[in-house]
Amino acid sequence: MRKYPSLLLENAVNELASLPGVGRRTALRLALYMLRREEDYTEKFAAALLALRRDIKYCKVCHNICDEDVCGICSDAGRDRSLICVVENIKEMMAIENTGQFKGLYHVLGGIISPIDGVGPGDLEISSLEQRAAEGYINEVILALSATMEGDTTNFYIYRKLAPFNVAVSIIARGVSIGDEIEYADEITLGRSIQHRVPFGITEN
Amino acid sequence: MRKYPSLLLENAVNELASLPGVGRRTALRLALYMLRREEDYTEKFAAALLALRRDIKYCKVCHNICDEDVCGICSDAGRDRSLICVVENIKEMMAIENTGQFKGLYHVLGGIISPIDGVGPGDLEISSLEQRAAEGYINEVILALSATMEGDTTNFYIYRKLAPFNVAVSIIARGVSIGDEIEYADEITLGRSIQHRVPFGITEN
Numbered sequence: 001m002r003k004y005p006s007l008l009l010e011n012a013v014n015e016l017a018s019l020p021g022v023g024r025r026t027a028l029r030l031a032l033y034m035l036r037r038e039e040d041y042t043e044k045f046a047a048a049l050l051a052l053r054r055d056i057k058y059c060k061v062c063h064n065i066c067d068e069d070v071c072g073i074c075s076d077a078g079r080d081r082s083l084i085c086v087v088e089n090i091k092e093m094m095a096i097e098n099t100g101q102f103k104g105l106y107h108v109l110g111g112i113i114s115p116i117d118g119v120g121p122g123d124l125e126i127s128s129l130e131q132r133a134a135e136g137y138i139n140e141v142i143l144a145l146s147a148t149m150e151g152d153t154t155n156f157y158i159y160r161k162l163a164p165f166n167v168a169v170s171i172i173a174r175g176v177s178i179g180d181e182i183e184y185a186d187e188i189t190l191g192r193s194i195q196h197r198v199p200f201g202i203t204e205n
Numbered sequence: 206m207r208k209y210p211s212l213l214l215e216n217a218v219n220e221l222a223s224l225p226g227v228g229r230r231t232a233l234r235l236a237l238y239m240l241r242r243e244e245d246y247t248e249k250f251a252a253a254l255l256a257l258r259r260d261i262k263y264c265k266v267c268h269n270i271c272d273e274d275v276c277g278i279c280s281d282a283g284r285d286r287s288l289i290c291v292v293e294n295i296k297e298m299m300a301i302e303n304t305g306q307f308k309g310l311y312h313v314l315g316g317i318i319s320p321i322d323g324v325g326p327g328d329l330e331i332s333s334l335e336q337r338a339a340e341g342y343i344n345e346v347i348l349a350l351s352a353t354m355e356g357d358t359t360n361f362y363i364y365r366k367l368a369p370f371n372v373a374v375s376i377i378a379r380g381v382s383i384g385d386e387i388e389y390a391d392e393i394t395l396g397r398s399i400q401h402r403v404p405f406g407i408t409e410n
Contacts, residue, residue, distance in 0.1 A: 003303070006261060008253075042254055052214060090237060
């Protein structure tokens with residue numbers, strides 16, 4: 001164990017090192033950085049984190065995080081309310097928003113089914129998705145979960161749960177990434193991209 | 206620019222991304238991690254950083270950071286008070302402490318002379334080192350600065366400043382790192398290690 005010249009420093013390093021991906025050496029560097037900066041810097045830093053944790057809200061409709069009861073996307077009259085994109089978490093929602101290709105609404109599950117991590121369907125926002133489907137305004141649900149075993153399991157579970165409703169269920173295309181060379185694409189992805197080929201011209205918009 | 210679904214989130218990401226070595230993607234991951242953890246976690250986290258920044262003290266003798274007016278090393282009666290090791294910063298002091306090879310006191314300069322970064326001798330704790338030397342209790346000052354141009358400049362500056370006092374000035378050995386293969390050592394280091402060779406048996410303690 002490293003010895004710290006100050007208990008205050010040791011506490012701060014312990015807290016910083018508790019963040020995912022931050023080791024003790026990095027934590028020490030960050031703590032010393034804060035000491036070099038003016039006191040205001042650390043106060044603003046701490047205040048922003050506390051405000052986030054204390055005052056953040058979750059959208060009542062899609063479970064996106066937001067500052068109001070309903071998020072900016074769900075309350076945006078310009079978006080297509082008949083289309084819902086199901087995502088694992090907020091990061092994935094932001095990634096899709098940043099493509100600028102989707103103008104419908106979202107539904108944030110809060111995870112995917114993963115028995116190894118002890119996450120079952122009951123831990124996710126699936127029943128609220130069923131409720132949204134039951135309301136009858138939705139034409140299509142797009143599943144945009146990770147292309148992993150857990151993602152596939154969750155996709156299938158949701159597909160079955162939505163079966164009673166008059167809702168089309170689709171899944172995002174899986175295939176060779178733009179910019180990838182065929183030579184280096186893995187076989188499963190390449191196989192899938194051949195199976196799900198589309199008439200030439202359709203994707204080039 | 207990424208769009209964030211919440212202003213609170215955006216603020217927190219901005220603050221986290223202002224840390225050295227933390228990008229916006231990592232900052233977002235850290236902010237979402239805090240949202241997943243209980244509220245106590247963020248409160249303890251923020252409190253530790255604030256306490257560090259507000260309550261930290263600098264040792265009146267050696268400028269090490271500490272929780273009292275004089276640090277644990279300077280007030281430790283078991284240490285050799287005739288020997289001072291000059292280091293750039295607290296991290297270097299901790300690294301030397303962790304070797305367990307040094308039982309004297311330290312002197313933390315708070316940087317090294319670097320005209321490019323606008324750091325001159327007046328910005329460093331050099332005059333307080335002269336004062337310590339002037340008190341007459343010190344036999345030897347060991348210079349343990351980085352083996353860079355800036356480190357060498359600072360070493361020479363301190364060496365000249367300490368000349369009027371009856372104090373031996375030494376510098377830590379530079380040579381091939383333990384575990385390094387001679388074949389891959391750079392020529393300057395290798396040359397230095399030949400020049401400063403020691404009688405066989407002395408270093409094998």
